[in-house]
Amino acid sequence: MLVKLLAYNLQRLIKPILICAGLTVLTALIFYFTQYDTEFITHDTRTEEIIHASPFIVFVHGLFYNLYAICGVVLTVITLIRIWSLFQKNLYSDEAYLTYTLPIKRHIIWASHCLTALIAIIICMTTILLSNLCFNQDFISAPFQFGADHEPLLNTISYFCLILQLSFIAMCGFLGIILGHRHTKQTELFSRLWGFIVFTLGEALLLLTIFLFTKLNPAMQEIFQQARPSIECLQSLITLVAIVYAIYLLILYPVCQKLLDSADLN
Amino acid sequence: MSLLQYHHVSKRFGNTTVLDNINLEIPTGKIIGLLGPNGAGKSTLIKLANTLLTPTTGNITFQNQPLGVASKTEIAYLPERTYLDKTRTIRQTLDFFQNFYHNFDRAKAERLLDDLDLQLDTQILHMSKGMQEKLQLILVLSRHVKLYILDEPLGGIDPAARDYILDTILTNFDEGASVLISTHLIADIEKLLDEVIFLQNGKIILQDDADHLRAQTQTSIDEIFRKEFKNAR
Structure with missing residues (x-):
């Protein structure tokens, strides 16, 4: 019964979280690729020549840096709000009349909400962690060295x-x-x-x-x-x-x- | 043999006593009317049997066992409000019931829905409140259980639809099962009842066989209720 409840809870919870997670990864990837282009254009090491980056790329790069930060915050906030709203709806709104009369012990219902929350949080944090890899320019060659301090x-x-x-x-x-x-x-x-x-x-x-x-x-x-x-x-x-x-x-x-x-x- | 037993059950909310020392037995194979004016404690009595509330004092047993998973399996409860997830379709709701209640008869539910011309892919959100209540009644009556508890099944239903609800209840509950119907619309359900329980101010003021009561007083249950209620005031 726990698995069934968990599956139903996740089904109801996960869609907006996955959309936000997808947007977070997308903005991080755009940030990464525009960063690569910006570096290449602004400083050619072979000729030691400073080349000005295209203002458009600089703009896109800066825009997606901010968008990534916003998406990360929104993803975290939406994850928490969805977790609480599902809990409130399931156990304290009209729907609770169904939840509490299912042939399931209350502690199983409680456990299912905690596990649902944990899975949603892991999805949220893993998305942010993987997106953070984009801030490390070597992440393709050294993908598991998270962050700038390695x-x-x-x-x-x-x-x-x-x-x-x-x-x-x-x-x-x-x-x-x-x-x-x-x-x-x-x-x-x-x-x-x-x-x-x-x-x-x-x-x-x-x-x-x-x-x-x-x-x-x-x-x-x-x-x-x-x-x-x-x-x-x-x-x-x-x-x-x-x-x-x-x-x-x-x-x-x-x-x-x-x-x-x-x-x-x- | 009784199905559900209330032993000295009281329920208080703060300083307000909603139920006061209730001793009650719900027998098998009967349709019982739980009758009383608004605020008499009918819904509280029902919620206690469905573990939505816990008694302040006393205890409730189902087939001589404390309430729990076994009682929830054998009690089908229709609350006075719509408890369905409105974002789901009827088909998804049927899947849900089939998943969680092993005694849910999907074929019966689909047949009853067909009678109402309801499409399985209709989202509950797009159904009228009356239709949602009918769907909920169908879901409850499609379970093979020992006790059906219907809390105000006619509340908020227009008179034209009441006959459908009553007919669905009469023709679809499991043979040998009991039905406990709570209502203040006594005239509408009177013809169904085998037994009546009158509840007022949290106390049972009368419990008797419906036919016996009618024969004894030479009047309808509705009239008896009006009289009892007037006297009790």
Whole structure:
């Protein structure tokens, strides 16, 4: 039943996310190819001659750089909004009368929404990661060296950390919706308010954890003292952040499940 | 033998008591009318049986087992509102029901839809509210279950369509199954009923066999309800 629910949820969720993901990749590719042309035209290394790039190519290059950034943000925002809206629609609108009367336990319904969210977030982050390769001019010859600093381990940890962070944001939204609907009036307002409160508390606690960690570990203090901290230091920091988000998710998952188990549909 | 049992069930929302110490048994093979004015607690009583609400006190059992997956499999519930995903077509909705309910009779659903001249590729969004309610009724009655719970199946339906709804209910529920119909439009469903339950202010004020009640009072259920309701006020 979990697989069936997951399939239905993804079917309903995925279309706009895939469209946005496609646009993000497209804008990144156009950016990459126009960048290649711009470099070629502006600086011919063989003759040491500076050639002015075509204003049109420079314009397109700049335009698609901005479009790529916008698409990345829109993709992330749309992914989160779709995840929350499906959850709200499925469990708290008229549709909930069908969802809750399906011969399925509530914790399976909850698990299906969490897995749907995770898959959507992985699609979103992987699209952004793959598109980012276009900012590395050598990506065709060295495709797995993400980013400008060519630090595969750091970038891989960052990728998982971002997935965990987005999952935490999605979970804050779920908890907000569940708590908001325990109010009889202005449920939408309370949903947003609760979501924001949980998210802010989580982020504040994360900052406190980082602060305490750097206090206890002098080697980490270069984060605050140096403009360009070492790769090892950044890796430790991002790993810590990822662990904190993972702990949040491990706490919030059963809390939401318990609240959902006793939730009334008014 | 009873199908559904309410044991000392109360439901409160904040300080408001919607159901107060309900003890009720729904027997097998009967059509039972759950009758009461608006706000009597009919929908709450039904939602509790469908696990949409949890009782504040007491408990509910289905065939002597706590409510859960087994009861959801054997109860077909028609809520008072449209719960279908409007972006889907009728065919996709049938697929959905077939996927999740092993006791869903697709051939029966398609036959009933055919009677209504509904095309399977019609998107639910493009159907009128009345048609959506009929589709929902067909989906519910196309399941082979032990208990059908219909919450206000005539609410919002024009008088001309009421006969279709009542006829569909009468001719399509499984033999040996029970039907619990909640309504305040008593005159329309009176002829269907084997048993009646009168609910007011969260309490059962009368429960009896419909024929016995008519013979005893020499009047219709509708009249009895009006009288009871007036007295209870």
